Amino acid sequence: MTDQPSHLFYQSRQRRPVLDQARGVYMWDVDGKRYLDGSSGAMVCNIGHSNERVLDAMRRQMERSTFGYRLHFETEASERLAARTAALCPEDVNRVFFVSGGSEAVESAIKLARQHALATGQGRRWKVISRSPSYHGCTLGALSITGYAPLTDPFVPMMRAMPKVPAPRAYLDGLDPDDPATGAHYAAMLERRILEEGPETVLAFMLEPVGGASTGALVPPEGYMEAVQAICRQHGVLLIMDEVMTGAGRTGRFLAGDHWAMAPDIVVLSKGFAAGYVPLGAIAARDRLVGAVLDAGGFLHGFTYAGNPLACAAGAAVIDEIERLGLVRNAEVMGGGLRGRLEGLMARHPLIGDVRGRGLLLAFELMADPVRKTPLPAHLNAHQRFVDIAFEMGLIVYSRRSRDGIKGDHIMVCPPLIVTETHLDEIAETLDAALARLSDEIAPAVAEPS
Numbered sequence: 001m002t003d004q005p006s007h008l009f010y011q012s013r014q015r016r017p018v019l020d021q022a023r024g025v026y027m028w029d030v031d032g033k034r035y036l037d038g039s040s041g042a043m044v045c046n047i048g049h050s051n052e053r054v055l056d057a058m059r060r061q062m063e064r065s066t067f068g069y070r071l072h073f074e075t076e077a078s079e080r081l082a083a084r085t086a087a088l089c090p091e092d093v094n095r096v097f098f099v100s101g102g103s104e105a106v107e108s109a110i111k112l113a114r115q116h117a118l119a120t121g122q123g124r125r126w127k128v129i130s131r132s133p134s135y136h137g138c139t140l141g142a143l144s145i146t147g148y149a150p151l152t153d154p155f156v157p158m159m160r161a162m163p164k165v166p167a168p169r170a171y172l173d174g175l176d177p178d179d180p181a182t183g184a185h186y187a188a189m190l191e192r193r194i195l196e197e198g199p200e201t202v203l204a205f206m207l208e209p210v211g212g213a214s215t216g217a218l219v220p221p222e223g224y225m226e227a228v229q230a231i232c233r234q235h236g237v238l239l240i241m242d243e244v245m246t247g248a249g250r251t252g253r254f255l256a257g258d259h260w261a262m263a264p265d266i267v268v269l270s271k272g273f274a275a276g277y278v279p280l281g282a283i284a285a286r287d288r289l290v291g292a293v294l295d296a297g298g299f300l301h302g303f304t305y306a307g308n309p310l311a312c313a314a315g316a317a318v319i320d321e322i323e324r325l326g327l328v329r330n331a332e333v334m335g336g337g338l339r340g341r342l343e344g345l346m347a348r349h350p351l352i353g354d355v356r357g358r359g360l361l362l363a364f365e366l367m368a369d370p371v372r373k374t375p376l377p378a379h380l381n382a383h384q385r386f387v388d389i390a391f392e393m394g395l396i397v398y399s400r401r402s403r404d405g406i407k408g409d410h411i412m413v414c415p416p417l418i419v420t421e422t423h424l425d426e427i428a429e430t431l432d433a434a435l436a437r438l439s440d441e442i443a444p445a446v447a448e449p450s
Contacts, residue, residue, distance in 0.1 A: 103137030183223030252332030
């Protein structure tokens, strides 16, 4: 770890080793230490690091042009990626707008939804309902639909917080996630909230098909997804699927919504969409939404780097590699193997109270009492301590607090979709050792009477 001063600042004063290089699922610091990227960065590097075919595509584009402003030129790269994206989305979700990241994509989605309402004589619709906990981005607009107190509370005076409904955390509520009645229970909360707000004022409902960092890979209960889609259609509410973390094959389908044959009005993409090779995100929307907005005078929105040809060339090459290497299928198969290993760890370590997820979007939650689902004392900051221990052991994982960001500790285990059984064994062995060490460290505090 460097002892040189830094002019950079991010979330904290914590320093990390200097990265030297990355190949496949591994990364090396300048001292030669190797790390297995067990979380794909922040669930980004879906095809692994330094894929030569993607780098070659970027080089070819750089030799032609690195920038072409969208109001001056169309580019082959952006048209190609838009066509590829539309083909991978549900039918009629075929108009694509490119951005530089997930927060920008969420902003773009809700602004498109609002402009569609205005263009179709539904100007009273402006409320975007989302879930709590949830995370949809860090800009003020995206934070307004995020349900994660530590990130949102400081900025409440600066934004207009949107209505929330509870995320379907059946495992905490003592409900059976495989019972369709459980899905109906949580979906009914959405309908009640729409009715309370006044259906004529509700613009959209935004959700992650499988939960991301805020809920730790939460899979919805049986029947939930189909029910919320039906409720949205009944009340004229647009359905926006935030696939920033779940898209690009992460869950064993190109879009996680495909597990339930969902037909959203808008899809939001980023992270694995360009797999960390360049900053890139997108929204894909139904033709009727875009058509109405364009007919009414145009989309009043934009970013300087929207449709950047270098970014789009990289994104198209990433999709090519996902398909060439069969990574959607590999995510499904390897995800099953990794989940089995995590469940084996849960059987050996009482500290794990739940394992959940789909494909290679997986997590386990640390608990003081797995039977009662009692969280660990918040002051232990166990999720971050576990990340630090695993990092020392050469494994990168990602963590957050699963209960509104205030308590609860979950660890995201989401390696690149190129992983093999050998990689899974290495991940599991390191997690096993890290859990044993954390258990020893916090045992006295957990044993203390509350």
